[in-house]
C-alpha cells in the first residue's frame with residue numbers, strides 16, 4: 001500500500017470541462033481544508049454536498065462570474081481530499097479568469113490526470129479503476145464505453161482480486177507443507193492443491209481471453225490496403241467507409257499520401273489505411289508515397305493485399321509484393337473487380353491463406369471482407385463481461401500464466417513451486433496497483449486529460 005506520509009497536500013485546480021464554449025464550464029479544485037478558499041472566492045462557506053448559488057469574486061470583491069458551488073469535504077469526495085467544483089458560464093475567457101483566481105488563492109494548475117492520481121493515492125480507486133476513468137472518457141464506441149464503466153466500477157478489479165486471493169490460499173497451503181518434507185506431496189494431493197492450481201489457470205486464461213477482446217475494442221486494428229497501382233485500393237476504402245474519402249481515377253499512381261479512415265464492424269474500431277500503389281517509379285512524389293506505404297505496412301495488424309481479378313494470380317508484380325511483406329502479419333488476399341468478369345463473390349482458403357473475390361465498385365462480396373476482418377482480429381466475444389484491457393494488463397496476465405505453467409512443472413521441488421506462485425501473484429497484483437513502480441504511475445496518469 002502507499003505510504004500515507006507521501007500523500008500530496010497542496011491545492012490543485014483545473015478547468016474540468018472541454019475547451020471551447022459551452023453552456024456551463026466547471027473549475028475543479030482539490031486540496032486540504034478548502035473552506036477558507038471557498039469563503040474568499042464565494043464570500044461565504046458553502047454547505048457540504050448541496051448546490052449553492054454564489055458570486056465568484058476577484059481579490060477586490062468584484063464579480064468574475066456567478067453560478068453554483070459544490071463542496072465535498074474530505075474524505076467523501078472523488079479525490080478523497082476536500083473538493084470544490086465551481087460551475088460557471090462555459091466561456092473560455094471567463095473560465096480562465098476563474099482559474100487564475102484559484103491560482104491567486106494558492107492553488108497550482110493540476111497536471112493531466114492529477115485528480116484521479118490523488119484518488120488512487122488516497123485509496124478511493126485502484127489502478128485498474130483509475131484507468132477505467134480515462135478509458136471511459138476516451139471510448140470511441142458504445143461497447144468500449146460499457147466495458148470501461150465495468151472497469152471503473154470495479155468489476156475487472158474484483159475478478160483480478162479473486163484470482164490473487166486464490167493464489168494466496170494456494171501459497172499458504174504449499175508453504176505450510178514445506179516444513180514436513182516427507183509427507184508434503186501426499187498432503188498437497190489430499191488438499192487438491194494441483195486441482196486448485198489448474199482452476200486458477202483456467203480463470204486466468206478466461207480473463208486473458210476477455211481482456212484480449214477488450215484490448216481490441218479499446219484500440220482497434222490497423223488494416224492496411226496494399227497492392228500494385230489501379231487494383232482498387234482507394235475504391236475499397238471508400239466502399240468500407242461508405243463515402244467518397246479517397247480520390248479514385250483510372251490513372252495508375254493516383255494515391256500518394258496514405259489515408260486513414262476509422263470504421264466500425266460490430267463495435268470494433270478498424271483503422272483502414274489506403275496507400276500508394278507499389279511499383280517501380282521514377283516519379284519523385286510517387287516514390288515518397290511508396291516509402292510511406294512501407295511505413296504503414298510496418299505498423300499493420302492486418303494487411304489486405306489486392307489484385308485485379310482479371311490478372312494472373314501469380315503475376316510478377318503481386319508475387320514481388322508478397323515476397324516483401326512481413327510474414328508474421330495477418331494477411332487477406334482480395335481479387336477485386338469481379339464485376340468485369342461476371343464472377344460471383346467468394347471465399348477460398350488454401351494453405352492457410354484466405355482469398356476473397358469481390359467488387360469494390362458494386363459492393364458485391366464486401367460482407368465477406370467485413371466478416372474476414374473480424375475473424376482475423378480474433379473477435380468472438382459478445383457478452384457483457386468484456387474487460388477493456390490495456391497492454392499492461394495483458395502483459396501482467398500473460399506473465400502470471402507463464403509462472404503458473406512453470407509451477408505446474410515444479411511439483412517435485414516445492415520451494416520452486418511456491419516461488420512461482422509468489423511471482424504469479426505479484427504479476428496479478430500489478431493490475432490493481434498493489435504492486436506497481438512509481439514511474440509506471442507517472443506514465444499512466446500523464447496520459448489523462450487535464451482536469452480529470
Ligand SMILES: Nc1nc2c(ncn2[C@@H]2O[C@H](COP(=O)(O)OP(=O)(O)OP(=O)(O)O)[C@@H](O)[C@H]2O)c(=O)[nH]1
Nearest residue numbers: 229230231232233234235253254255277337360361
Ligand atoms: N469495374 C470495376 N472497376 C473498379 C473496381 N474497383 C476499382 N475500379 C476502378 O479501377 C480504377 C482504379 O481504382 P482506384 O481505387 O483508384 O485504384 P488504386 O488501387 O487506389 O490505385 P492507385 O491509387 O493509383 O494505386 C478506377 O477507375 C476505379 O473506378 C471494381 O471493383 N470494379
Ligand SMILES: [K+]
Nearest residue numbers: 230249251254
Ligand atoms: K488509380
Ligand SMILES: [Mg+2]
Nearest residue numbers: 233234254255
Ligand atoms: Mg488509390
